[in-house]
Amino acid sequence: MPKVLLIEDHDETAQQIAAELAGRGYEVDRAATGIEGLDKARAGGSDVMIVDRLLPGIDGLTIIEVARQEQVRTPVLVLSALGAVDDRIRGLRAGGDDYLTKPFAILELIARIEALLRRPGESRDTVLRVGPLEVDLLERTAARGGRPLDLLPREFRLLEYMMRRVDQLLTRAMLFEEVWNYKFVPQSNLVDVHMGRLRRKVDPAGQPPMILNIRGEGFMLRAPS
Amino acid sequence: MVAIGAFAICVFLIIAFIYWPTSRYVTASVDRLIIDRANTFSSLPPQQRHQALQQHLDGDPRRVKLGGLFDAHGNRVIGNIESLPRNLQPDTPPQPLSVVRIDAAGREQQLARVVARKLDDGAILLIGRNTDELSEIGSTIERAVAWGLIPALCLGSLFGAFLSIRTQQRLDQYNRQIQRIVAGELRERLPEQGGAPFTELARLINAMLDETEELLRSVAGVGDDIAHDLRTPLTNVRMTLESGRHKAKTLDELKEAVDRAIGGLDQSLTMVTALLRITEIEHSRRLEGFREVDLAELVRDVGELYEPMAKDKGVMLVVEAKEKMVVQGDRDLLFEAIANLVDNAVKFTPECGHIELKLCCIGEKSIVHVSDTGRGIAPSERDLVTRRFYRSDKSRGEPGLGLGLSLVVAIAKLHGVQFGLSPAPTGRGCVAEIVFERVPPQVS
Numbered sequence: 001m002p003k004v005l006l007i008e009d010h011d012e013t014a015q016q017i018a019a020e021l022a023g024r025g026y027e028v029d030r031a032a033t034g035i036e037g038l039d040k041a042r043a044g045g046s047d048v049m050i051v052d053r054l055l056p057g058i059d060g061l062t063i064i065e066v067a068r069q070e071q072v073r074t075p076v077l078v079l080s081a082l083g084a085v086d087d088r089i090r091g092l093r094a095g096g097d098d099y100l101t102k103p104f105a106i107l108e109l110i111a112r113i114e115a116l117l118r119r120p121g122e123s124r125d126t127v128l129r130v131g132p133l134e135v136d137l138l139e140r141t142a143a144r145g146g147r148p149l150d151l152l153p154r155e156f157r158l159l160e161y162m163m164r165r166v167d168q169l170l171t172r173a174m175l176f177e178e179v180w181n182y183k184f185v186p187q188s189n190l191v192d193v194h195m196g197r198l199r200r201k202v203d204p205a206g207q208p209p210m211i212l213n214i215r216g217e218g219f220m221l222r223a224p225s
Numbered sequence: 226m227v228a229i230g231a232f233a234i235c236v237f238l239i240i241a242f243i244y245w246p247t248s249r250y251v252t253a254s255v256d257r258l259i260i261d262r263a264n265t266f267s268s269l270p271p272q273q274r275h276q277a278l279q280q281h282l283d284g285d286p287r288r289v290k291l292g293g294l295f296d297a298h299g300n301r302v303i304g305n306i307e308s309l310p311r312n313l314q315p316d317t318p319p320q321p322l323s324v325v326r327i328d329a330a331g332r333e334q335q336l337a338r339v340v341a342r343k344l345d346d347g348a349i350l351l352i353g354r355n356t357d358e359l360s361e362i363g364s365t366i367e368r369a370v371a372w373g374l375i376p377a378l379c380l381g382s383l384f385g386a387f388l389s390i391r392t393q394q395r396l397d398q399y400n401r402q403i404q405r406i407v408a409g410e411l412r413e414r415l416p417e418q419g420g421a422p423f424t425e426l427a428r429l430i431n432a433m434l435d436e437t438e439e440l441l442r443s444v445a446g447v448g449d450d451i452a453h454d455l456r457t458p459l460t461n462v463r464m465t466l467e468s469g470r471h472k473a474k475t476l477d478e479l480k481e482a483v484d485r486a487i488g489g490l491d492q493s494l495t496m497v498t499a500l501l502r503i504t505e506i507e508h509s510r511r512l513e514g515f516r517e518v519d520l521a522e523l524v525r526d527v528g529e530l531y532e533p534m535a536k537d538k539g540v541m542l543v544v545e546a547k548e549k550m551v552v553q554g555d556r557d558l559l560f561e562a563i564a565n566l567v568d569n570a571v572k573f574t575p576e577c578g579h580i581e582l583k584l585c586c587i588g589e590k591s592i593v594h595v596s597d598t599g600r601g602i603a604p605s606e607r608d609l610v611t612r613r614f615y616r617s618d619k620s621r622g623e624p625g626l627g628l629g630l631s632l633v634v635a636i637a638k639l640h641g642v643q644f645g646l647s648p649a650p651t652g653r654g655c656v657a658e659i660v661f662e663r664v665p666p667q668v669s
Contacts, residue, residue, distance in 0.1 A: 083498075084505045103494060154529060180530065183557040188568055193533045216484060216491075 002117055003027045005046035007037030007063065008079065009055050017050065020106050021113070034058030041067045046074050048116050050109075053080035053091065061094040068095035075116040077109070107217045111169040118165060128163040131223030133202065133210060135163055144202060144210075154179065155198045162211070162221040171218040195219055237370065244366045248359060252338065255354045256319040259340050262292075263352040267342040274350075275303055289355040291324060291337050297347030306351055307332065315341040315349055324353060336360070395423055411438050451500065455493055462489035499628045506558065506635040515553045520591055520661065521546040523556070524584045527563045531571055539576035542567075546584035550591040552661045554640050562636040565629040566595040566657045573599035574654070591661040598654040602646060611646075633659075 004026050008014040011032075018028040029046065031037035034057035041049060041063055053060040064076055076098075078091040083101035091099045097119070098112050128135045132145040135156075142149040142159060151159065158179050162170060172191040177183060195211065203209040208224035262281065266274050275294070282292050282305055293304030301308065307325040314320065319340040326333045339353035399415055406413045414434060415427035469482025528544030535542035552559075563582075570580045578598040585592050611630045630646075637644035643660040650656075 083501070180526070182526070182560045184561045184564065186530075186564065186568070188534065188572070190530060190534060193537060194530075197533055216487060 001025060001027050002047040003029065003045060004113065005029050005031065005037075005040055005049045005074070007031045007034070007041070007049065007055065007060065008052045009033065010052070016106065017109065020110065024110060026113075034060070034063060038063045038066060041072055041074070042070060044072060044074070048113055049074050049076045050113070051076055051078055051096070053078060053082060053087075061091065064095040075119065077112055077116060079104075079109075105171075105217065107169055107214070108171045108173070111171055111174065111218065114168045115165065115174070118168070128160065130163050130166050130221060131210065133159075133163065133223075135160055144204075144207070149201050151198075151201060154194065155201070158194065158198055159202065162219070166221050166223065169214055169218050169220050175219070237374070240366060240370050240373075244363065247362060251359055251362065252356075255338050255356070255359075256340075259319055259338060259352045259354055263340045263342050263350060266292075266352065267344055267350050271346075278303060278350075288326075288328070288330070289358070291326060291335070291339070291351070291353035291355065293351040295349045295351070299349075302348070304351065306353070309349060309351070310339070313339070313341055313349075313351075315343040317341075321356065322353070326355075399427075406434065411441070451496075454496060458489040458492045458496075462486045462493075465489065496628070499632065503628065503632050503635050506632070506639055515555060517551050518554045518556045518559055520550045520552055520559075520593065521548060521584050523560050523563060524582060524593060527560060527567055528582050530564065531567045535571050535580060538571060538574075540571060540574045540578045540580060542571070542580045542582065544582045546582075548584070548586060550584060550586065550661075552591060552640075552642075558636045558639070562633045562659065563593055563595070565633050566593075566659075569629060569657075570595055570597035570599065570655075573597065575599065578654075589662060593659040593661075594656065595658075596649055596654060596656040598649070598651075601648055601653065601655045604648075633657075 002025075004021055006014060006017060006021075006028055008017065008030065009032050014030055014032070018030055021028050029040060031040050034055040036057075037051065037055065037060075038058055040046075051060040051063055055063075058066075060078065060080070064078070067074070067076075076096045078094075078096035078099045079102065080087065080091065080099070081102040088099045088101075097116055100109060100112055126137045128137065133142070134144075135142045137160065140156060142151050142156065158175070161175070161179050175191050175195075176186065192213075195213075199209070199211045202211055210221055210224060212220045212222055214220055266278055266281075269277055278292050278294060282290055291304075291306055293306035293309075294302045295309050296302055299309050305326055305328045307327045310322045310324055313322065317340075319338045322337060322339045324335055324337050324339065326335050336356050337353040338356055339351060342350045342352075344350060402413055402415050411434070414431045417424050417427045417431065465482050465486045469479050469486070473479035473482055524546035525544060528542065528546070532542055532544075567580070567582055570582075574580055574597045580597045581594065583594045585594055611634045634644055637659060640661075642662075643658075645658050645660070647656045647658075648654075
């Protein structure tokens with residue numbers, strides 16, 4: 001059961017996040033002030049930390065800086081209403097591993113927490129397998145049930161990214177940032193169009209779908225049951 | 226008074242600067258003349274010397290020439306100088322001395338420039354020239370100063386007073402106008418007349434006021450637009466939630482209503498985020514974060530991103546960006562700007578239409594060129610489409626926020642590059658261009 005340290009002073013926000021995480025099997029420890037949060041961060045024992053930037057006592061960035069100086073290596077998701085580029089850069093330079101701007105969708109927060117928890121254990125295999133789907137990273141080939149898939153380079157990267165994060169919700173912003181490598185939130189349904197093309201190749205008619213569209217939230221790759 | 230005193234000093238200095246070199250020039254001419262004469266006479270044999278000296282002194286109707294020959298005991302032999310001056314130094318450069326002139330007109334003390342030569346037999350030859358001419362020049366200039374300075378001072382004072390009063394009146398007028406502007410009369414402008422510096426100052430201040438008025442108007446307009454554009458999705462959210470609460474009979478129906486409400490809220494949030502983003506870019510001073518960016522790669526990436534979308538709509542998207550072209554900039558923002566232009570082109574080009582996304586090079590300029598065969602932009606709207614929230618589609622039926630081109634303009638301004646919209650040469654569609662000055666690639 002992954003342990004999450006949630007440092008957030010706003011009660012309602014903290015309760016909603018904690019309830020959502022608890023519902024997904026996480027063990028949540030909450031700190032309502034900066035001082036309490038720093039003490040708990042120093043004590044360790046968490047698998048991931050969610051740190052709000054503006055806190056009473058000590059601000060979130062100071063907590064992260066102090067924790068990092070004291071060799072606390074727990075992955076940190078910075079949560080903030082300050083979303084300007086400079087603010088995000090400051091948050092990441094202070095030692096944060098990811099940055100999410102308020103207001104946010106709770107599922108996006110969960111998806112980012114999952115990504116942070118997954119990060120250290122990312123597979124170094126050159127062949128990725130999910131159910132009948134197989135991708136050879138050296139040969140740059142993909143196949144489902146032995147039948148080769150004719151993928152364009154970007155579709156190959158999209159599929160590789162999803163295969164490394166099986167059963168995780170992947171939001172459009174995450175896909176765009178990681179697969180296209182641009183910090184850009186398109187107004188049009190661009191990611192959906194690309195994903196639609198990939199789905200037509202990965203999930204041909206008559207076979208159980210592996211790429212799931214989570215309505216309003218993003219996409220997920222799952223092995224057929 | 227200070228101005229008048231300064232004016233008097235200036236006049237005095239000008240006259241002094243005229244007198245000083247003139248006086249030096251005349252003295253040097255006199256010195257050359259008497260040295261020349263003294264050398265000539267001293268080189269002659271005694272008899273000829275007496276004769277030549279006498280002739281020299283006789284041919285002098287203005288009574289300015291002085292000369293005398295004295296024996297070794299200092300007794301005058303010939304000439305119109307009564308005696309050897311006491312402090313005379315022979316064989317030295319000419320010196321100013323007081324001598325006594327004697328001639329048919331009588332005996333007279335005179336100031337003169339004099340040069341003396343000691344001859345072989347111990348006699349002393351004296352040649353000089355009266356310097357009354359120099360004193361005369363000095364006196365004339367002094368009189369000119371005395372008589373010229375008084376009217377010059379009077380005229381200068383009058384002119385200065387006139388200028389000062391006129392300047393004060395102009396400043397009072399400006400003060401009154403500016404006080405009215407400060408009080409809220411933003412349409413007031415300063416009069417652009419009254420001489421070069423005032424006209425220029427008034428023109429600058431008026432231009433600044435025009436800009437401020439325009440900014441205030443656009444801020445007020447943006448406020449109205451935000452209120453209007455947010456009101457619609459928020460009203461929909463409210464109605465959806467209200468309807469779901471009263472009418473939903475099953476959990477699925479309630480979830481559906483909530484999903485629709487979330488969609489409306491997301492639309493509102495997207496709008497606010499886009500606005501904040503434009504403001505952030507407009508006020509960004511993060512130019513130190515600029516890097517070398519290959520425009521060709523950006524253009525190809527944007528093309529690759531939009532190609533499936535264009536294909537789905539039945540629009541042909543042609544991408545041309547072969548040659549590597551490097552500019553200084555923020556990679557993500559430039560991508561966003563080009564993507565916005567292509568997004569608009571795809572959105573407004575009908576089925577079977579044609580879009581060109583090209584990177585071309587003309588001289589030292591790199592141009593990102595996006596043209597389409599859509600409905601184009603009416604000439605009356607060309608300046609309006611870059612304003613925030615402006616949309617040609619007044620019914621708001623088409624998707625979009627009316628912020629895309631504002632964002633492109635903000636990004637172009639941040640990068641100091643030109644952005645322009647023009648009608649397509651074929652008459653159908655629109656051409657959008659971002660023009661960069663090229664940077665030569667660094668040799669590593």
